[in-house]
Amino acid sequence: MPFHTKYLKFIGIALLFLASYFAGRFAAMRFSPKDTEPDTLTPVNLDSAAASSAIAPAADNWGLSFQEEGKPPVANATFEELKKYGAYYAEDTDEKVIYLTFDCGYENGNTAPILDALKKHKASATFFVVGNFISTSPDLIKRMQEEGHTVGNHTYNHPDMSKISTREAFEKELKDVEDSYKEITNEEMTRYYRPPQGKYSTDNLQMAKEMGYHTFFWSLAYVDWYQDDQPSHEEAFDKLLGRIHPGAVVLLHSTSSTNGEILDELLGKWEEMGYTFQSLDRLIENM
Numbered sequence: 001m002p003f004h005t006k007y008l009k010f011i012g013i014a015l016l017f018l019a020s021y022f023a024g025r026f027a028a029m030r031f032s033p034k035d036t037e038p039d040t041l042t043p044v045n046l047d048s049a050a051a052s053s054a055i056a057p058a059a060d061n062w063g064l065s066f067q068e069e070g071k072p073p074v075a076n077a078t079f080e081e082l083k084k085y086g087a088y089y090a091e092d093t094d095e096k097v098i099y100l101t102f103d104c105g106y107e108n109g110n111t112a113p114i115l116d117a118l119k120k121h122k123a124s125a126t127f128f129v130v131g132n133f134i135s136t137s138p139d140l141i142k143r144m145q146e147e148g149h150t151v152g153n154h155t156y157n158h159p160d161m162s163k164i165s166t167r168e169a170f171e172k173e174l175k176d177v178e179d180s181y182k183e184i185t186n187e188e189m190t191r192y193y194r195p196p197q198g199k200y201s202t203d204n205l206q207m208a209k210e211m212g213y214h215t216f217f218w219s220l221a222y223v224d225w226y227q228d229d230q231p232s233h234e235e236a237f238d239k240l241l242g243r244i245h246p247g248a249v250v251l252l253h254s255t256s257s258t259n260g261e262i263l264d265e266l267l268g269k270w271e272e273m274g275y276t277f278q279s280l281d282r283l284i285e286n287m
Contacts, residue, residue: 060162062089062198062217072219072245082217083287085205090219091247091283096275099249099283100125101216103154103194107137108227110260114252115143117263123277125149126216127254128194131156134180141184150279152192153177153213162199170207192216192280214284218251220244230258237262241269249283 064073072090079092091097102114104127118125127144129151134141144151155161156176164170174193181189193213195204200215208215222239224231231239236258240250252259267277 060200062195062200064219066243069242070245072247073243075217075219079287082205082215085202085215086209086213087205087215087217088249088280088283088287089217090245090249091286093247093286096246096273097278097282098244098270098275099247099280100252100277101152101194101218101249101280102127102252102254104129104133104254105154105158106130106132106255107140108255110257111137111140111254113260114254114263115140115147115149117267118149119147120264121267121271121277123267124279125277126152126192126280128152128154128192128216129177129181130154130158130196131177131180134177134184138184141181145185145187150190150192150281151181152194152216152280153189154194155196156180158196160197160199161195161204162201165203167207170204171211174208174211174213214280216249216280218249220248221251224256224259225253227255230256233258233262237266237269240266241273244270244273244275247283249280 060076063076065075066073072092075089077089079088079090082088091099100118100123102111102125104111117123127149129141141151153174154177155173157173159173161170161173164173178189181187191211191213193208193215194217195215198217205215220240220243222231222236224236244250252263270277
């Protein structure tokens with residue numbers, strides 16, 4: 001074979017290799033999971049099929065695998081493993097009880113109708129708030145307190161807490177919320193904590209426990225946090241009715257217009273299914 005022919009063949013193979021390489025790189029960037037923005041209050045890995053049988057020793061994302069309708073999902077950790085850290089994601093029970101929780105990153109007009117629906121159904125809930133919500137919505141904080149709800153701690157700045165390794169930085173995120181809450185209500189905050197985006201580490205769980213906190217994940221949530229892409233009522237009912245189970249800790253976002261619109265009907269449908277609503281205090285007592 002002439003030299004120039006061999007040379008052209010070599011160039012062709014090299015170009016093919018480079019084309020394949022960059023195509024692979026583009027595909028990896030195009031189709032890899034999108035990083036969660038720190039202010040979206042996003043529950044992560046809701047449909048993860050890779051639920052492990054033990055708490056990860058380092059940083060991890062809270063994950064659930066729904067396997068049987070009407071039954072609790074398989075989670076990253078068992079009830080017993082979490083309890084070592086004063087942490088929970090549901091109650092291990094056959095009783096039809098629901099624990100309602102709301103993550104509050106900011107106020108956009110949907111919290112009041114949520115509170116109206118809870119009041120109508122005499123349902124207690126826990127609102128996990130960040131610093132911005134407290135500073136901009138003190139009247140809503142007071143209303144939550146006055147109407148018998150619990151205000152929990154969702155950190156001041158909503159960071160990825162699994163990346164916070166020092167006790168000082170961890171404590172500051174929680175204590176700044178405590179201080180803001182006390183300034184408004186003149187009362188100490190109930191020490192209930194939810195890690196932003198469900199990102200945690202065993203060190204975090206231990207730090208929270210040593211601060212006197214109980215940590216709460218969840219066993220039921222749905223994609224309700226995109227402001228410009230809210231689920232339809234039908235989509236919301238499909239997830240929230242189909243996946244409800246005895247002892248469920250339900251996570252909803254107070255920023256969701258869909259949640260504000262459907263909550264009254266949703267609570268009624270759950271009641272028709274035989275469910276009652278309880279506070280997280282009862283979950284701790286029963287576990």
